[in-house]
Amino acid sequence: MAELVNQRIENMINELEQMRRTNLYDDEEIKEISRKRKEFEYKVQRKVKQKEDYIQYIEYELVLLEDISLRRKQNKLGEKKKDIEYAIAKRLNQLFKQFIYRFQNEVEVYFEYIKFCRGVGFDSAISGIIGQMLQMHGDKPKMWQLAAKWESVEQNNLDAARNFLLKGIHRHPESDNLYLDFFEIELKLAFANEEDQEQKEKQLKRAEVVWKNAAKNIEDVMFLFKICDLSMKYDVESITKVIKKEIWSKRDKKEVWVYVASNELQGNHWQETEEFVDDDNRFQKEVNNFIAIYEEALQRFPDKNLCTKFIHELLGLNEDMCSDIQKISVVKHAWMYGHENGLLTNDMYDFGLEMLKLENETSNEEFMMILDTAAKLNPLARRIWEEKILINKDDEKKTLGVLQEANKALKPNDALYLWNLVLDSANSKPVLSNFYKKFQNCENPTLLAIKPKLLQKTYEHNGLKAARSLYEEMIRTPPLQIEVHRVMIDIEKSQEKPNLKWIRKCFECAVQHHGKDNVDTWMNYMKFETDSGNTQNAPAIYRRAVGMLKKELVDEFIKGQTLMKLK
Numbered sequence: 001m002a003e004l005v006n007q008r009i010e011n012m013i014n015e016l017e018q019m020r021r022t023n024l025y026d027d028e029e030i031k032e033i034s035r036k037r038k039e040f041e042y043k044v045q046r047k048v049k050q051k052e053d054y055i056q057y058i059e060y061e062l063v064l065l066e067d068i069s070l071r072r073k074q075n076k077l078g079e080k081k082k083d084i085e086y087a088i089a090k091r092l093n094q095l096f097k098q099f100i101y102r103f104q105n106e107v108e109v110y111f112e113y114i115k116f117c118r119g120v121g122f123d124s125a126i127s128g129i130i131g132q133m134l135q136m137h138g139d140k141p142k143m144w145q146l147a148a149k150w151e152s153v154e155q156n157n158l159d160a161a162r163n164f165l166l167k168g169i170h171r172h173p174e175s176d177n178l179y180l181d182f183f184e185i186e187l188k189l190a191f192a193n194e195e196d197q198e199q200k201e202k203q204l205k206r207a208e209v210v211w212k213n214a215a216k217n218i219e220d221v222m223f224l225f226k227i228c229d230l231s232m233k234y235d236v237e238s239i240t241k242v243i244k245k246e247i248w249s250k251r252d253k254k255e256v257w258v259y260v261a262s263n264e265l266q267g268n269h270w271q272e273t274e275e276f277v278d279d280d281n282r283f284q285k286e287v288n289n290f291i292a293i294y295e296e297a298l299q300r301f302p303d304k305n306l307c308t309k310f311i312h313e314l315l316g317l318n319e320d321m322c323s324d325i326q327k328i329s330v331v332k333h334a335w336m337y338g339h340e341n342g343l344l345t346n347d348m349y350d351f352g353l354e355m356l357k358l359e360n361e362t363s364n365e366e367f368m369m370i371l372d373t374a375a376k377l378n379p380l381a382r383r384i385w386e387e388k389i390l391i392n393k394d395d396e397k398k399t400l401g402v403l404q405e406a407n408k409a410l411k412p413n414d415a416l417y418l419w420n421l422v423l424d425s426a427n428s429k430p431v432l433s434n435f436y437k438k439f440q441n442c443e444n445p446t447l448l449a450i451k452p453k454l455l456q457k458t459y460e461h462n463g464l465k466a467a468r469s470l471y472e473e474m475i476r477t478p479p480l481q482i483e484v485h486r487v488m489i490d491i492e493k494s495q496e497k498p499n500l501k502w503i504r505k506c507f508e509c510a511v512q513h514h515g516k517d518n519v520d521t522w523m524n525y526m527k528f529e530t531d532s533g534n535t536q537n538a539p540a541i542y543r544r545a546v547g548m549l550k551k552e553l554v555d556e557f558i559k560g561q562t563l564m565k566l567k
Helices: 002-010 013-021 027-044 051-075 081-102 107-120 123-137 141-154 158-171 176-191 197-217 221-233 237-248 254-265 271-276 285-300 304-315 324-340 346-359 364-377 382-391 396-409 412-425 429-437 451-462 464-476 482-493 500-514 519-531 535-548 551-566
Strands: none
Touching (some): 002 027, 051 107, 123 141, 158 176, 197 221, 237 254, 254 285, 304 324, 304 346, 324 346, 346 382, 364 382, 382 396, 382 412, 412 451, 451 464, 464 482, 464 500, 500 519
16 A cells, blocks of 8 residues: 555656746645645555545645635746646546545535536536436436536536436426426527527427426425416416416415415416405505405415414515505504404514504504403413503503403413513502502412512512511411512611511521521521621521421531631
């Protein structure tokens, strides 16, 4: 193997010498190129071939070619290209051949090989590569499509491209892409004979046969849409008319309605849809047709996702179709249609309610009616209940009533958000008092979760006495979160002259309710006595904690206390 490698390296000497003479690379750089090539040659000559070795070698040589091209431009050097670039290209060509021979199932290498041949001008080799590729991978429709594309786009040989597609379809009669390319090739051939009308008609007939045969083999209606798009692209009215009828015959599928409606916006009209269009031309004709088709579709297929698509397409209307003011009007119309028919998703309700508020043309009474209907149709939409609360924010009774309704319908987290929303805006003693009465004996975890905030709000608006009174009432009606005790302790500590008796009472209540499974409560209790209370009480609290905590938490408590002493 060493002899073979050395021989191959010797064959590169002239190429490296020319690099030096033309001042493309200095001595050190040429030594490095020689070293790298020797390393790669040893790898690709091993008995057990690794595809990564070929890939890395090929990549290195391709990068080297690019670098040489760049240096030539920068230094304006043009000589010895045959001795340098052509030699590298020949080596790369050989490497690609070896790679394909060794790893014939690596489909991507054919694409890279063809790209390389195009880049260095080896066009004559490409037909052979394609033939080899099809021989090995003719079971893949993509390969026949690639071969046809090369002939049609790069070689401008539509007849050869057609032959590849015919052979591909023979092997893959279910391939929609092959049929689509074949149909387009026939259309291109037809319009290449504009002067020979008879030949053009003959080609169009062949195109019609192609799509009809395809439709028999491919039942997916989306394929018909692509065929129709191609026919309209080439403005073949006779074929388009027949395809459109075929599409309309499949109107039991909602995708057909979406496609037909979208085409109306592009000026491609379906006469069959005129029966659905209202005489009231509030918007441009194409927009009216679009709306009518979608509304008929939603009657036949009451689908929320379809309604969302309806609204989104209207949001995407360009300025040529309608002004910004008209767009707001048409989107509002579609949203109201979805609302009245129960076809709006939660996201669409969020969007629509925001739109109505920004538009500011809907009265409070109308807005409330929309919200009431929406709450019945979409009881899980938090935004709807939130808007109902905001519109009733000045009426405490109605607000609490909405909260109670929402609490029955919403998920716990959404319900908690609303209770917090109302509590954040509560500013009077009667409101806070009534607020608490609504759930003082309630075991609903959603409502229990806002007790700490209610205690804090009571203190902020009604003072310390009211907070203490509420706290005492809360501890008499468990369950109670540890956070309630923490809030009350912080309130007591924040006073100008903290009442140690009350602080101890809060800590005692906290350890009574949570002393078995909350290490921090004991830690904070001891810290309070050590820093602000009576240091002599700390040992007794320590012994109580060790005796009360769950066994698995005792070590954590002892470790925490030890660390505190060290600090």
